[in-house]
Amino acid sequence: MKRIPIKELIVEHPGKVLILDGGQGTELENRGININSPVWSAAPFTSESFWEPSSQERKVVEEMYRDFMIAGANILMTITYQANFQSISENTSIKTLAAYKRFLDKIVSFTREFIGEERYLIGSIGPWAAHVSCEYTGDYGPHPENIDYYGFFKPQLENFNQNRDIDLIGFETIPNFHELKAILSWDEDIISKPFYIGLSVDDNSLLRDGTTLEEISVHIKGLGNKINKNLLLMGVNCVSFNQSALILKMLHEHLPGMPLLVYPNSGEIYNPKEKTWHRPTNKLDDWETTVKKFVDNGARIIGGCCRTSPKDIAEIASAVDKYS
Template sequence: MNDALTRLLAQRSTVVLDGAMATELEKLGVDTSGPLWSALAMRDAPEAVLNVHRAYFAAGADVATTNTYQANQEAYRRAGLSEDESAEMVRIAVRLAIRAREEYEAATGRHGLVAGSIGPYGAYLADGSEYTGAYTLTNKEFRAFHRPRLRLLLEAGVDVLALETMPQGPEIRALLGLLAEDAPDVPAWLSLSVRDDGGALRDGTGLEDVADWSRECPQLRLLGVNCTGMETATTALSLLADLTGLPLVVYPNSGESYDAAAKTWSTSGGNTGLGDNLLARTLPAWEELGARAVGGCCRTTPAQIRALADAVGQAAV
């Protein structure tokens, strides 16, 4: 399948992903404290979302990830939006990312991609369960939950689907089945939420099981891990490297710890002292393990993506 992501992977030694959306929105004065996190920004502050995408492209990112991680129809309806308004939020998110991509290409001649973010059911629950996987739905119920957003992302024109921060086996199986049903010609990546030792999903599902399921999904272009600490991400990549022939994707957090009850981040411990070089410093080790797409997740910044892009450029010379 000669899709846009495959072409980009062929053109770049390492594809540079973007970083955190909510962190940058907060710096611009956008309230992300509610259950929908940053997902109401398409209604309340669309220009801020656009500016975050612009900042990451300006920093050297090859991919803009839509602000739809938590933007599902059930959550919007629970917040009082109509069905039409809920659908429009997803469309706006894609349009903003596409606009930033087009501006970037017009200014630089460098073509980026738009990845449609699909977060787990746990993100809808807004209780931190993307870090536990402690929820249960049937395969049919998982597909019914994810289908509306997936279809809206495709209709709005994303280049690739990003199934990200996935903490449990049954949901992954349902999503891979949904891809085959509803998006058989669309490339995707699958990024996992893993335990602190990096050896299994949050619900205890083994990485070898995920690798087996991934082999049955020809649309997957990348397999990896996100939304975890640097060391855990590296450990998980080292395990996945022995389990899959797919190129790997990695985009860890800044090193801060998240309190799901208080919805706050703390800076005690972790890797926050590495500053702008947080991601760039570990790039060689990740590339050695087979990573072909690298970026940042929660609390990472355009400055860190810029340092990462610079390191990728230097390595490619």
């Protein structure tokens, strides 16, 4: 059965919770794909051989999506987190906007074809931070207010706006308040289909640049009816597993009417210099308890981010079944 529009599902079916896939980048790495590249998880798509039917890498990507779907995911993401035009044009042979558009179209069609018409597809857009690797500090230099966020996002955003295979645009892991305010200032001509913003929040429940969730909610409420009508959900991603339920609860208290999404990482800590993950923390709770708290606090899309695997998604799916 073909999916109903995502906006209709979120707005008119308040009891329905969607299961998102896990962290695609780190899961590909687990499966032996080399993502140690300035374009990170988009690296496999940049080689011509990926597009040949016999490609081994292509098989690995398909197997990953297949395993997430078997685990219960009914909304999946394109592997385009670090496929912004700047990173791609500076680091690959794709140099023009026309070639870039063909590149994104190929990734999206490949993903849609593989997941089918029944499931939802998110067009993943990583933050400006992804280009300079500071998702977990939010340190955008001395003048974050002067960065041309629109110029940075525009080529990828325009592509996802017009691509009918994309149901929902996801701005992921946003760590800086200036960037967040920029995205929230764009009207329906600039973001013309449903979108969400995933905030990158630390263990003290602050945006990585130190902004409180209260300041963020005051800003959102202050936009009143000027807010882009396509903003469908707010949420957090790549926050640590142990803190995620508390962070979501706070967000829900500040923005009670807003549908939320949450997809924490495994709780390990990323070292950007070594590009490795460290110190697996002991999980305070299991997925079942955590997912119940998510559902009780307004979560409508639940999944995993970096270092979560199909096994995590299966546990999330069975908890969602039980509690939603």
